[in-house]
Amino acid sequence: MEWNQYKAWELIGFLAKKEVSSREITESVLKRIEERKQINAYISVLKESALQAAAQTDEQYRTGQIDKKHLIAGIPIAVKDNICYKNNRTTCGSRILEQFIPPYNAFVINRILEHRGIIIGKTNMDEFAMGSSTETSFFGPTLNPADTGCIPGGSSGGSAAAVADSQAILGLGSDTGGSIRQPASLCGCVGMKPTYGLVSRFGLVAFASSLDQIGGFTRDVKDMSLLLNVIAGHDKKDSTSVDRPVPDYFSGIGQLNIKGIKIGIPREYFIEGMDKEIKERIEKVIKLLEKEGAIIEETSLPHTEYAVADYYIIAPAEASSNLARYDGVKYGYRSKSEESANNLIQMYFNTRKDGFGPEVKRRILLGTYSLSSGYYDAYYLKALKVRTLIKQDFEKAFKKFDVLLTPTSPTPAFRIGEKIKDPLQMYLSDIFTISTNMAGIPGISLPAGNNSKGLPVGVQLMAGPFEEKKLLQISYALEQIIKDKV
Template sequence: MRRPAITDSFKYLKLFKHMPITDCSAYEIRQKITAGELSAPEIAAAYIRKITAANQRFNIFVHFEPEEIMNRARRASHGPLHGIPLAVKDNLCVRGEPTTCASRILSGFRPPYNSTVIDRLEQAGALLLGKTNMDEFAFGSSCETSCYGPTANPWDRRCAPGGSSGGSAAAVAARFCPLALGSDTGGSIRQPASFCGVTGFKPTYGRISRYGLIAFASSLDQIGPFARDVRDTALLMNAMCGYDPADSTCAQQPVPDYLSGLDKDIRGLRIGIPREYFPPQLDPEVNALVRAALAVLEQQGVELIDIRLPHTEYAVAVYYIIAPSEASSNLARFDGVQYGLRAAAHGVSGQSLLDMYEQTRAQGFGCEAKRRIILGTYALSSGYYDAYYLKALKVRSLISRDFEQAFAHCDCIATPTSPTTAFRLGERLNDPLAMYLSDVFTISANLAGLPALSLPCGFSRALPAGLQLLGKPFAEELLLRIGHHYQQQTSWHTQSPPEA
């Protein structure tokens, strides 16, 4: 056997050392910092250069202040994420920083407090880069309902990055940051992760404190991470999870060390394949890529079994009653009194208070936000409540039971994340129902409160596709472990867009 010459190894080392910081994973950056090769301000400067040069092409960051980033880098605490750049979806409160949910109605709002996740990540030393674009109030699947205009998919700028956390997914794909935060109410982390070829994770309902996340649908919302790979996802999860008395829905469950769980054995695990997630309308290339990914896992010793989730076809209908109903209530607080926009000519004198509310909300909310508030108000209104909202809560029970019954036979469930790869910008914007149906495979996890992970699993016509793994409540460690084993055998997650 030929041993590599010493000069070869040196060449490799040198190459690694000169690899741009922006190409490193969070884990690699941590190693370089620990080894004293890099400092937080050096990292900050490299990312500021990259983002300043390329942000306009993709419209990813909507609030980005280089001077403030350098200040943060100089005083970053020396925790496990010291100096590692992080992008944050614009619906998470950061003290003193613009936080607008990509909506005109919150223009100028700077929260007087931090989200709990931001507090925890700052304590861990993470370097906050700025706020990323999103669908207005997370209402959308394409990032097109933002008041800042759409974000472009780094793999093809004619395509949507997915949504609603499209800016955070695109930020990781474009190498603007190794780590990002999103929120997922019906697929808003996983679908953009799939469209942008990155790893995205929605943990169990209640796993991560939502204090400081501007609420969309309180029975469904969950904060979660984006990263290039599962190892970085685990690194970020370790710093985010845990009980928080400030969020009464936050679970009092022990938090395992997700990083050290990654290498545990996966042989003998049973993965359920629900036939309802492989319908005839599924893009044939996406189908082939997901089947190939399952074959990779099978080679690693997992057992694939057929399961049924018979109420899957009702998930979108249930979701579009429950989510808008809750949103209509949560968004009642945006009325021009405490923060954000107040309609012009409605200072303190003049017309009535009611008129001020109606004009402020008419001017401040975009089309999709109005559509959802009105749909939700309708579903909750007297005379329609039983037919819509109560009916939806009952079918939600049936969907949740489907999963309980399936998990009696398997440890996790594998599906495509989305039935297609990224669609074109503008393609579905004027057809709300077509847009809603793009979440058909991601919504059920939110309705049942389950953890779900999206992993890059290949390319169809140069656009990434995603494999989704769903687990039992609080089975985060198992999902990350299976995902990590998959990424040890594949290189889809290491690909970067040609323009990045």
């Protein structure tokens, strides 16, 4: 087995016992990236700085400067390219930021560096995280490692593919409507979106500020708890980051007995026309849980049917505002045509026309429209009210259930090009993941085996706000059951 195939918690054990060096692990990962270039998981591979950091970490291991508080020392991690890493370009998969180099680190980058993680590269993504297939990237689509004719999901398709394909040990992504969980499901790895406010958004290039949340990709639940220990916690620089004590998610991960755990199955997540094999797999998982003594009960989240429509009012509205700053005046791409040089308004038009792709433009227009005077009350304000109803559905459900269980995605990975011309079909890819963002609650996608074509299927668990510890423990228990039986 190659070093790049191990989990982080295994490698940390080997590193501590000096059975492997960070340099060897990093080289192994870099070799894999090189071999699997066609997957296009990365926009930037940071070979030099990663090898340098690995060598430095090895030296620190050797001289005893690494201790238990360095949770991921020497472990290569892939970072989605909308998370700012100082002095390295951060493109958001867009032409408009193709050459943008931030002079600051995102909060999560600082945390990774404090824990001596090795940032191996910046991963591909749908442009400004708008998409469910990573096809809207200016840098070309990422391919699904399980079937290179398929998309990896999105928008964090690069990180999902990298972690699933041994091109990184850990990965970071962002999830606004399912952008971590859906690609994790389609690529066959673990992906988690924490509670809104648990992980600082400072340095995450905003798509929809009230929905965006940074989370991780890992190969198992144990690694996810380790990664969450690294990135969770209050940040003064993010006013929406919540100041509350963060538990140790890693310790005691396996101590929960699934017996007696109450799991709700919202009927709205088993819709007509959903993929039959996915339905069957999820039903099988439910049966296994029941057999292990979990209390399974059907329940209802009655406002689920409005979630996608609601999301496509709120997210584009915020996006239209967040993306207004890309105008060619201060940084990023600027149209240099003669027309642009002579007239400010033309410069704005041409810069944004050339700099943004069609999906981003579509959402900017949607959002600009719904915030316009005369439409605000009918669209945005109404959407906020619906959002409250969706949130209340969950509040009610979590009074009764420890977690809710659903499929992550209504379909397995689809063919490249299959939905890119049909935005509505593409938007429905997130039908099962959007509600958690609307409610601000945590959600995790776990691999539940492959379908008959060998494409991964994911199962999603959701919990109440800041219930990540419980969610991870239940996920771990479920992971063990699936591993043995599915």
